[in-house]
Amino acid sequence: AADIPCAAYRSGWSNRRIEWKFQKGSSLVLFYYGGEVTEPYKNRVQFSPTAIHFNTVTRADTGKYICEVVGDGSQIAKSEVNLIVQGAAVPQPPSPLVP
Secondary structure, eight states: OEEEEOTTOOTTOSSOEEEEEEEETTEEEEEEETTEEOTTTTTTEEEETTEEEESSOOGGGOEEEEEEEEOGGGOEEEEEEEEOOOOOOOOOOOOOOOO
16 A cells, blocks of 8 residues: 655645646556546545545556646646555466476
């Protein structure tokens, strides 16, 4: 599990819109947009205004998570978190010994 905070969140802003983006290399994916977590994250991520929570993470989740908060009057704040998921590869069953 992992929690990624949104340091850009401003409680005093009215009518704020929050978007999360995931960047890996040159690709940028809308992660949370229009009030919904997008596929393929929908079933394993919970959103709150101040953070996103992963129930499970894999090495494929390694990358930069960008939180953008847009308020009235062209207010905008942005924060970024680099997530690095480490761990052993899934063990392979042992090969049968051949006499």
